[in-house]
Amino acid sequence: MTVLSRFLDGGLRVLDQERLVRTSGFWDAAWYASRYPEAGGEARALSHFLRVGAARGHDPGPAFCTSAYLDAYPDVREAGINALLHYLRFGRQEGRVARDAHGRQTGTAEALGSEALERVRQAFDEDFYRAANPDLREADAFAHFMGPGWYQRRDPAPWFATEPYLRAHADVAEAGLNPFAHYVLTGCGEGRRIFASTVRRHAAGEPCVRPRLAAVAMVRNEADILRSFASHLLALFDDIVIVDHRSDDGSEAFLADLALRNRRVEVLTLDEPSYIQSVTMTHVVRDRPQIRAADWVFLLDADEFLPFATRADFERALAPFTGCPAISMRWRNLIPETYWEGEADLSSGISVLVPPAPSQFRKIAFQPSRVALDRTVVAQGNHALVETLNGVEVPVFDADFPLLHVPVRSVEQILLKLSQGVAAYRRIGRRRDAGQGTHWMQMHQAITGASLTPAHLNALADRYSEEKPTLVSLTQAELLAEGFRVETLTVAQADLSDHPPVRRRGLAETLMSLHAIDDRDVATEDRPGATCLRTEGSRLVRASDQAEYSRLPDLPALRAVLEADALGALLRPSYDNIADLVPDDWSGHVPFMFALVGLLRPRRFVEVGTMRGTSFFAAMQAMTTLGEDAGAVAVSTWAVEPQREADFAGAYEDFVYLARKYADRAAILRMAPETALHRFDDGSIDLLHLDGLRGLEPARRALDAWWPKLSDRGVMLIHDIAAHEAGFGVWRLWEEIKGRAPTLEFRHAQGLGAVLAGKAPPPALLSVARAAADPSVAVLLAEHFQRMGELSAELFSRRYDMAQAEMRGAALGARAEETSWLRQELDSARAEIEELRGLLRGGLIGVAGE
Structure with missing residues (x-):
């Protein structure tokens, strides 16, 4: 193995570890950074935990106690393995138990939250589970299923088969999600297919059905x-x-x-x-x-x-x-x-x-x-x-x-x-x-x-x-x-x-x-x-005498995109640095906004439902970079439900402060979207972004009201198309829209859909959308923009940290310079004092001689 291959292999292992820990439900970056200041802040917390923190016995969050796990399983301690990684990869499949600092058992169930956990518990069939698993010794059958049970591919109810669900829905398997909890909480609403259990069961006290x-x-x-x-x-x-x-x-x-x-x-x-x-x-x-x-x-x-x-x-x-x-x-x-x-x-x-x-x-x-x-x-x-x-x-x-x-x-x-x-x-x-x-x-x-x-x-x-x-x-x-x-x-x-x-x-x-x-x-x-x-x-x-990896099929749409360099034109802006990043669900889509603006070159961008402004500032940065005479309007009341007010306190003031740098081309309409609607003629918007939509019917009304406002080359962006939490219905609306016009969709960061709604969209953008109709091309684009979203946000955080460090360094330099000047002044004052003392002593001696 070459030095380069070892380097790449090691890097991939680190990325795999980061992904595993980040999605485990045990990782809490803010908690870790606060508890262990030497980590250097939230942005560096995960890297610190994987490199040195776990070896020092640090906990990744309040729900997982590293020392308790190592004390319970000396073989893991002797092997020198990161306790959390061992539990995630092997321990929970082997039935090992994770505990918090108070000794309470934790795991997948706790990561769901009490309300969601209760919904899953209600769907769980304990009688079936015990009858189908005569080897079960645990008093709490539900806890067993939520722990090692589902990893061992046990079925929780006669109407739900664990393994077929994972096979049918690869995204759930790859994410390492509990398939039953996923279906109960989100998959059912998404209309995902399930399979009945084929596991045989027997009555208590009776011999097991003869296995095949x-x-x-x-x-x-x-x-x-x-x-x-x-x-x-x-x-x-x-x-x-x-x-x-x-x-x-x-x-x-x-x-x-x-x-x-x-x-x-x-x-x-x-x-x-x-x-x-x-x-x-x-x-x-x-x-x-x-x-x-x-x-x-x-x-x-x-x-x-x-x-x-x-x-x-x-x-x-x-x-x-x-x-x-x-x-x-x-x-x-x-x-x-x-x-x-x-x-x-x-x-x-x-x-x-x-x-x-x-x-x-x-x-x-x-x-x-x-x-x-x-x-x-x-x-x-x-x-x-x-x-x-x-x-x-x-x-x-x-x-x-x-x-x-x-x-x-x-x-x-x-x-x-x-x-x-x-x-x-x-x-x-x-x-x-x-x-x-x-x-x-x-x-x-x-x-x-x-x-x-x-x-x-x-x-x-x-x-x-x-x-x-x-x-x-x-x-x-x-x-x-x-x-x-x-x-x-x-x-x-x-x-x-x-x-x-x-x-x-x-x-x-x-x-x-x-x-x-x-x-x-x-x-x-x-x-x-x-x-x-x-x-x-x-x-x-x-099956074939051909090579294991056969010739790739000819994709006319993709070939047209490549020949026109539309793909290059789309991807190049996605590598731009982010100037203004406000952390929220939209952060992962900023590189796509850069790319879309680069291909569409909108004359007017309107965002309905602005809150923190991540998407708005991304569009403004891209439009400014292009240098064209284009304007943007943010339409929102900046009002939220009472239970969410604490999360968005000061959001409007922060938005206004950041928007000052784009004052020559940005406008703010702080009003309800339906009130602002009459301010825009039909065909007056090239790029429209609908955000903050939740219920299906309100989202449908907003779509119908704003669609005519798009120009012949207009594109509509809709956020939250992959949000399936209670109360969200945008994903259903998106399924209705997709047949009306060419689309691009991305499932990460709550999901973002782009609809080429105009009659004459830019040819390059249209060719990309047509190519993305092929699933393989769509996957490549989705993976690129998801990865760029992750890397761009991380790079912004690191650049911010570096800027802060430079400011601290400059401040220290200024203080050092000031200190040096003060020392020089002090030395000068001391010299003058000594000189005065000498004069005084000489004068006094002269007086005494007289």
Whole structure:
């Protein structure tokens, strides 16, 4: 990694941390800056907390006590992790508790406020929640759901499914919002789609409804153990999907017969030269309906077995993990006391050597209802689930049972396994990740040219997959001395006596076939493995032979914008520094106001509903920069509801004070908008901004009254189109407007919509609006202006701080200069005094002599 990439990576991590803390509900910049003066004010508070504050035990706000969290969880303290970041990323998913300085439990619920929290509580179905989650031990079911429950994708009511809501509404998922609270408080009013819960429930005191368990396996040439493996799966699982990857040792015929005889078994074939396990398993868990519908899905290899003699034992072991999205099971690498000559039969109980400790490697199982399958990837080796949105692994909980692993069963089997494993990884070609298949390469190299004995097989099985630069031998006596113990292996097995045996091909024939296939693929050695599959009947095939990222589609509207440089003309002014920033909800849209004025060049701007003046001063700054003879009028009573008077005290006086610098082109009409309406002829306004609208009907009346005032090139701005709080109805009005004329919309900072209402809007602005009709272009514009809004406000704050610092420095300099002058004057006065004293002394001596 280069210095630049490390720098960028570190910067992105800092931005991610800032975003996570800022939106957590625990961060209070004003409180932090007041409590910890060394932070240097609110603007620098968050940076200070992340860099040094958390490490010093500072609290991010009154609702989260850092020291209490670290005292409760010493493992977090020992790891040296920021307590709040740990809680946000891992702790609340693990059921850990956050507390305030008084020891009271806090979290998502407290961040909502008492009134909103009560609305969510009323919608919550406690009886359903307890019936659907028999593992629940907490006395307060609602508190559990609002804490770790929803992170574990538990459903709060029979009519609401948590995971589907997050999948359907990516903005809620990306913001890390509680989906149920979001729907109750805002999503319902927005008309968002919800899904009924599919979680089974049972009455108190009754046994749980039998969970539906599924297994997915990918095998190749496992004829020696395939019968025992299939018997094991049929004894424990309801649905089984097995992907046969180019088997030709008799496995393929056995699997085909198995699927014919058992409706629970589906066999798919994959004819890819390289070992694309991650791509294959990801496709299967997303594509096969029986897997998506299962309560649990286990990802297994043919040499892996669960340590249960019955299905009932299996279900009891899973019960404590009902609320967990995924669990991990560590390998127990078993070594047969006697290696098999042919088929490895595990049905009658065999003696094996069990290691004293589990392997460092783990395999996973997960609950589809608690994992966003469509944006989750199964990692190579089935060791983890990774969310594609952020590259973070899905949290897993360590199971209290291992996964029994029988990787080495005979000389023939290990030779075939290593040969085909190495060949499959080599088929990926030079594009292969250097870390993939390393253990296969090392073990294959270690046995090359060696005459394998049982002692060599013991060494291969011991700490299987760990680095082995050279092949050694381990006798059973040496293994026992290391702490291995002899046990009888007993695993669940279904009766397959009516199934024909596996007709195995000889090792030499299979190896010859393997190398023949590989030689056939030499011509495409660097052909990358498939990155996307589709199912055709019982075959898995490449969805496309194209590159993973295909050619971008031609967008005529966007091309026209680029050719006309309309996009450049729109974006360039958005980088201008803000001269007058009054913090409020509109601050995030100032760069767009700069851009809009630059393209529209309005001759008259009118703002209806002015309060603090952020948008008005942004337009005035942009119009002044253009240097054209244009005027602006602010229309407002500056009156607010009694409960909001304290928030806007002195707003009018502050506005008048700041507006003095634009006295030559700005006018103020302090009156009701309907009173000011007659002062404007129809067609007299190029840019109109309607702000401060709340209810739907008043907003609709204002729109109808002011729309005719727009000129042929007129544009109307409407704020609060994304505000869904109680009493706001502008968002509904916006949905009605969008079909009437070309529009641009931005959802951040309460939302801002721009309507090209005139008959002849500027061509450049019209071309941008047409291009933004394409969702991909709209997203790019929205992200740009949102980010510029954040950065511009931050830059203004920093420039303000620097100016204040310069003023303080200048004042200090002036005081230092004055002090120096006073010292000089003092020294001069002292010299004069000494001189006078000398004269006086001389005069007195002369008088005394006379």
